[in-house]
Amino acid sequence: MxxxxxxxxxxxxxxxxxxxxxxxxxxxxxxxxxxxxxxxxxxxxxxxxxxxxxxxxxxxxxxxxxxxxxxxxxxxxxxxxxxxxxxxxxxxxxxxxxxxxxxxxxxxxxxxxxxxxxxxxxxxxxxxxxxxxxxxxxxxxxxxxxxxxxxxxxxxxxxxxxxxxxxxxxxxxxxxxxxxxxxxxxxxxxxxxxxxxxxxFPNWVDMEAIQPLPKSASLRKEFGLRNTDKVILYAGNLGEKQGLELIIEAAKHYQKFPHIYFVVVGSGGAKERLIEKVDADKLTNVKFFPLQKSEDMSRLLATADLHLVLQKKAAADLLLPSKLGPILAAGGCVLVTADPGTTLHNLVSDRQLGLVVEPESLSALVAGIDMALKTNLAFFQANARSYAKRHLSKKVILSAMERELLGGKLVKSVPEISTSFQPVNEVYYSG
Incomplete structure (x- = not known):
């Protein structure tokens, strides 16, 4: 001890x-x-x-x-x-x-x-x-x-x-x-x-607490959404490092499609500005909600057809979005903004976890959303859950931290990217 x-x-x-x-x-x-x-x-x-x-x-x-x-x-x-x-x-x-x-x-x-x-x-x-x-x-x-x-x-x-x-x-x-x-x-x-x-030591996920759920068990009803709607979800910190204005700009493109909604869940310094922009543009397809209780995380993540993980170019490899792990654990398909060669790009593209587009590009983001809406995402979703179980398990990573930092000889035993998945051709849009 x-x-x-x-x-x-x-x-x-x-x-x-x-x-x-x-x-x-x-x-x-x-x-x-x-x-x-x-x-x-x-x-x-x-x-x-x-x-x-x-x-x-x-x-x-x-x-x-x-x-x-x-x-x-x-x-x-x-x-x-x-x-x-x-x-x-x-x-x-x-x-x-x-x-x-x-x-x-x-x-x-x-x-x-x-x-x-x-x-x-x-x-x-x-x-x-x-x-x-x-x-x-x-x-x-x-x-x-x-x-x-x-x-x-x-x-x-x-x-x-x-x-x-x-x-x-x-x-x-x-x-x-x-x-x-x-x-x-x-x-x-x-x-x-x-x-x-x-x-x-990557940020981990409690695989027992976060489980894939059907849309019928999600928060769609509480959010005023139908199971037939297409939901693009951003959940997490609404800060300056993500370039979240792109979400609002993308929502303008889909305003004419009554079944497509952008749902933003979270808090942060940019939230008021984003709400003001939505109001100014009179967008009806963007919904804001506060952070949800931890016990509702699986239901929240099951609400989405597509999960957005956005970062600015300048933030590449200076941090790794913590929201990614829970999304993968819930069997969600991600659309990330990241340049080739960055950790986020390589992880999602090489391990077939979702789509990757150029950061800070509206045309690239819209192209990625279009592709996702036209694609059967079940393959990405299955890979996501499998990857999380193998490499992001709370029990595996915290046991390693406890053992390596407090228990003696240190061995680099928790690689961030190590799977048996075969790489596939990446989907990368540049606008």
């Missing part, structure tokens, strides 16, 4: 994104017999608003699925910008010192695991590891500084230079660095992190 201290800005009961996975990791480690403590915030993502049950609380400790969770008050901006995000992240760092300082006078953790982003939290975890003699691990869900640069969120070259140097420093100080895709691991190694201490 190991004593594990996890530090991250997102944690359960957040339903999506990093908090979902960190929460499941903490609960798994506790269930397998480890003593787990977490220093985190109050759940706020992806709505960017503290959940009702936690509003008004200050520093607060409670037990959640066998994990001792220390929660800290922090600043949550209503409108997210680069500057406000920095303040948001640093407010948590400062607030969390209320827990870090007393921990210096308690028995040490065997392992302190920092989940990034934000990457600068790792400096506090590193200082603790120096003072207490703990192993220091970083798990990277998103290459935050690279994304901020490539997406134009931070344009000041001097600031970017400082951030890249700080990131390189802290990654090299970690005893182990894990991430969620082979492409992200490659980028981490390019920051002069030793290849012998980097590992890939």
């Amino acid at each position: 190991k004593k594990v201290l996890i530090y991250g800005i997102n944690y359960a009961p957040e339903l999506t994104g990093i908090g979902k996975y960190t929460g499941e990791l903490g609960a798994w480690l506790a269930e397998t017999g480890h003593e787990v403590e977490v220093i985190t915030t109050f759940p706020y993502y992806p709505q960017w608003e503290v959940q009702t049950d936690f509003k008004g609380k200050l520093w607060h400790t409670h037990l959640l699925k066998g994990v001792t969770v220390h929660r800290c008050p922090f600043y949550v901006p209503k409108q997210v910008s680069a500057a406000k995000r920095i303040i948001h992240e640093f407010s948590f760092l400062l607030s969390s010192l209320v827990y870090w300082i007393p921990l210096l006078f308690k028995p040490k953790a065997d392992v302190v695991l920092c989940v990034a982003p934000p990457f600068h939290l790792s400096f506090v975890a590193y200082l603790y590891s120096l003072l207490k003699g703990s192993l220091f691990y970083i798990h990277v869900q998103d290459l935050q500084v690279d994304a901020a640069k490539d997406l134009g969120m931070i344009k000041n070259k001097s600031l970017l230079n400082i951030l890249f140097k700080a990131e390189k420093f802290i990654l090299n100080k970690a005893d182990r660095v894990s991430t969620i895709s082979l492409a992200m691991e490659k980028k981490i190694i390019q920051k002069e992190v030793g290849e012998n201490k980097t590992y890939v």
Whole structure:
């Protein structure tokens, strides 16, 4: 048994994104017999608003699925910008010192695991590891500084230079660095992190909780949709990295088809702008719904004939959309926007999981949707479920993480792309 201290800005009961996975990791480690403590915030993502049950609380400790969770008050901006995000992240760092300082006078953790982003939290975890003699691990869900640069969120070259140097420093100080895709691991190694201490653990899926369902068991009735309608679903974070305006532009093209609907489920900084655009264009074939309960995930995913997974060109290989795993587990067919050579493109195309089109191209997206609507997708759907069962199983990946990070000799035993499927000719549209 190991004593594990996890530090991250997102944690359960957040339903999506990093908090979902960190929460499941903490609960798994506790269930397998480890003593787990977490220093985190109050759940706020992806709505960017503290959940009702936690509003008004200050520093607060409670037990959640066998994990001792220390929660800290922090600043949550209503409108997210680069500057406000920095303040948001640093407010948590400062607030969390209320827990870090007393921990210096308690028995040490065997392992302190920092989940990034934000990457600068790792400096506090590193200082603790120096003072207490703990192993220091970083798990990277998103290459935050690279994304901020490539997406134009931070344009000041001097600031970017400082951030890249700080990131390189802290990654090299970690005893182990894990991430969620082979492409992200490659980028981490390019920051002069030793290849012998980097590992890939993809985001997983609970294969028992998410099952393929017929349309009759889906949320179509609740959403005001008929079983005969064609439904194109985007479910997840409504942020700036996805280029979601393309969904609205594509919906204009299908406005004349009364049986085709675009359904957008989720929350995020871009949601209000998207709704305003739909209203301005008087579109009746776009429906917005909030995040659904985790127990309704299978029903939600069964609502779709086609699932959209969109990313901007600049975000390629800086993150891997976490929404992909549940879609595959539900036996859904995906239409992704990704350039050839990127992890997302190679995964979907080579493993026959769906269609791939050029990112940030309306004509390519519409061509891909047209193809999907005219195609029997059963082949892709069967491949999706099979791939998820073999390679994204929660039990397989978390067992590997627990074994490799806490149990001794490390072996790169969880490859992101490894199947017995034979590659086929890709479907790639460029507009």
